[in-house]
Amino acid sequence: xxxxxxxxxxxxxxxxxxxxxxxxxxxxxxxxxxxxxxxxxxxxxxxxxxxxxxxxxxxxxxxxxxxxxxxxxxxxxxxxxxxxxxxxxxxxxxxxxxxxxxxxxxxxxxxxxxxxxxxxxxxxxxxxxxxxxxxxxxxxxxxxxxxxxxxxxxxxxxxxxxxxxxxxxxxxxxxxxxxxxxxxxxxxxxxxxxxxxxxxxxxxxxxxxxxxxxxxxxxxxxxxxxxxxxxxxxxxxxxxxxxxxxxxxxxxxxxxxxxxxxxxxxxxxxxxxxxxxxxxxxxxxxxxxxxxxxxxxxxxxxxxxxxxxxxxxxx
Amino acid sequence: xxxxxxxxxxxxxxxxxxxxxxxxxxxxxxxxxxxxxxxxxxxxxxxxxxxxxxxxxxxxxxxxxxxxxxxxxxxxxxxxxxxxxxxxxxxxxxxxxxxxxxxxxxxxxxxxxxxxxxxxxxxxxxxxxxxxxxxxxxxxxxxxxxxxxxxxxxxxxxxxxxxxxxxxxxxxxxxxxxxxxxxxxxxxxxxxxxxxxxxxxxxxxxxxxxxxxxxxxxxxxxxxxxxxxxxxxxxxxxxxxxxxxxxxxxxxxxxxxxxxxxxxxxxxxxxxxxxxxxxxxxxxxxxx
Numbered sequence: 377x378x379x380x381x382x383x384x385x386x387x388x389x390x391x392x393x394x395x396x397x398x399x400x401x402x403x404x405x406x407x408x409x410x411x412x413x414x415x416x417x418x419x420x421x422x423x424x425x426x427x428x429x430x431x432x433x434x435x436x437x438x439x440x441x442x443x444x445x446x447x448x449x450x451x452x453x454x455x456x457x458x459x460x461x462x463x464x465x466x467x468x469x470x471x472x473x474x475x476x477x478x479x480x481x482x483x484x485x486x487x488x489x490x491x492x493x494x495x496x497x498x499x500x501x502x503x504x505x506x507x508x509x510x511x512x513x514x515x516x517x518x519x520x521x522x523x524x525x526x527x528x529x530x531x532x533x534x535x536x537x538x539x540x541x542x543x544x545x546x547x548x549x550x551x552x553x554x555x556x557x558x559x560x561x562x563x564x565x566x567x568x569x570x571x572x573x574x575x576x577x578x579x580x581x582x583x584x585x586x587x588x589x590x591x592x593x594x595x596x597x598x599x600x601x602x603x604x605x606x607x608x609x610x611x612x613x614x615x616x617x618x619x620x621x622x623x624x625x626x627x628x629x630x631x632x633x634x635x636x637x638x639x640x641x642x643x644x645x646x647x648x649x650x651x652x653x654x655x656x657x658x659x660x661x662x663x664x665x666x667x668x669x670x671x672x673x674x675x676x677x678x679x680x681x682x683x684x685x686x687x688x689x690x691x
Numbered sequence: 692x693x694x695x696x697x698x699x700x701x702x703x704x705x706x707x708x709x710x711x712x713x714x715x716x717x718x719x720x721x722x723x724x725x726x727x728x729x730x731x732x733x734x735x736x737x738x739x740x741x742x743x744x745x746x747x748x749x750x751x752x753x754x755x756x757x758x759x760x761x762x763x764x765x766x767x768x769x770x771x772x773x774x775x776x777x778x779x780x781x782x783x784x785x786x787x788x789x790x791x792x793x794x795x796x797x798x799x800x801x802x803x804x805x806x807x808x809x810x811x812x813x814x815x816x817x818x819x820x821x822x823x824x825x826x827x828x829x830x831x832x833x834x835x836x837x838x839x840x841x842x843x844x845x846x847x848x849x850x851x852x853x854x855x856x857x858x859x860x861x862x863x864x865x866x867x868x869x870x871x872x873x874x875x876x877x878x879x880x881x882x883x884x885x886x887x888x889x890x891x892x893x894x895x896x897x898x899x900x901x902x903x904x905x906x907x908x909x910x911x912x913x914x915x916x917x918x919x920x921x922x923x924x925x926x927x928x929x930x931x932x933x934x935x936x937x938x939x940x941x942x943x944x945x946x947x948x949x950x951x952x953x954x955x956x957x958x959x960x961x962x963x964x965x966x967x968x969x970x971x972x973x974x975x976x977x978x979x
């Protein structure tokens with residue numbers, strides 16, 4: 377049953393850009409996959425291990441800036457940059473995690489905001505990283521080795537592969553020892569420690585993996601859009617959006633973030649197409665209203681709604 | 692770097708710090724009573740500033756004179772938000788609570804942009820104008836009035852909480868809502884009161900700020916982020932802590948702006964937060 381579901385999902389995602397030929401629907405699907413990847417990465421830290429991060433943009437930006445700067449200054453292939461960015465972000469995550477994991481609940485969440493804001497301000501005032509102007513990547517020179525594709529197809533398969541690998545990794549981690557340890561830490565850290573769970577080490581594991589995956593998404597974004605600056609890859613609003621994707625879908629469940637991205641990305645696109653033309657942000661009015669309604673009436677996220685519709689209790 | 696410069700930076704920082712403190716006090720009151728962070732707090736502030744603006748532009752009411760109107764209007768808004776939205780997420784997970792208020796914030800901010808355009812507005816003239824010079828340190832009238840009003844309001848809130856029957860009932864609810872309800876306190880009404888009072892704090896702060904600060908739809912996020920940090924710095928739920936946190940942040944921001952660089956002054960604000968909570972994981976005055 378599970379294999380049939382996975383095969384159907386792979387087939388659907390694989391065939392989508394071949395069947396749907398319009399550049400805009402293809403672009404939307406790439407955004408869905410990108411957001412699903414970001415949500416899945418957040419979910420490992422926030423959903424599985426229960427450490428609410430509102431600073432994921434730091435890791436996204438670390439990936440985007442590392443790979444772009446390596447390419448611009450040393451001619452390093454963006455594919456290697458993808459891995460280098462992931463390594464830098466994971467290292468940064470461990471440095472952030474070491475002190476911040478002494479905190480819990482809201483104190484931890486606000487600490488991730490504080491770190492994110494500091495990084496954003498520093499990069500904005502750092503000329504080597506493009507400062508407030510940003511960094512441009514060359515438009516020409518299309519080849520797979522240069523992470524450059526003529527149409528959206530290539531980008532679609534790259535991000536779909538990254539998402540697939542991340543989901544497989546998340547599923548594997550969740551089923552194994554880390555998954556049980558994380559759940560124990562999330563439910564009651566003191567109790568988990570008392571039965572011998574090395575809480576700090578496993579929280580560090582969660583943030584490092586989450587950061588590495590988020591950074592890969594950052595490199596993908598830089599290569600896809602070919603322009604990065606602090607307001608596009610490091611803002612607090614991006615951190616919140618990443619969290620939102622996972623939470624609306626269902627934090628802590630494997631497919632929640634995917635579901636969240638599938639609903640949220642088309643929803644925000646549709647409201648901005650239908651209502652955004654006025655330039656007066658009516659789309660965001662509706663968006664805010666919907667977030668409020670889902671949080672108020674379906675606190676377990678869309679996965680909770682789906683479970684209830686199938687007749688299972690939410691918790 | 693003269694003594695006068697240091698004194699000037701300290702005084703400016705203190706003045707704006709008192710306003711931060713009042714905004715943070717409202718936030719921490721709501722959190723203390725029911726453990727919910729109001730992510731729409733900045734948008735409440737923004738609405739209060741627009742209220743001052745329109746009362747001034749439409750009816751010619753001075754923001755300082757209309758202060759009780761702002762306080763009452765925001766109190767009503769807080770109570771309304773509690774009954775319409777917050778009551779539904781009282782027992783929900785922390786994340787659902789965050790997004791209920793976050794969604795409210797997005798809604799209010801963009802509704803303001805839709806209705807009133809993204810323009811920056813200023814009030815023009817107000818009762819309080821001009822500036823004072825005391826021993827070479829300049830103090831602008833509106834800022835002095837705002838700081839004074841903020842200190843008085845925060846003090847009144849502290850008095851209400853610690854010296855009155857209603858305040859004791861609020862604190863009892865914060866301590867243990869079940870035990871409080873056994874003592875004949877209706878927790879539901881206390882929660883609504885906390886939301887009303889918390890919002891009334893930013894109602895006052897908004898009126899005070901509107902005499903010298905730009906009014907625009909995103910103005911709330913500038914102050915909300917600082918208020919979150921001030922609250923966490925002082926310890927969630929502690930009014931005294933929020934006051935200390937707000938003042939500390941005002942001074943640090945001002946000193947860093949003068950002596951390092953205005954562009955990176957907030958680095959110091961966030962760094963101070965990290966240093967404090969790493970030494971005291973529940974803030975300066977938080978319950979351990």
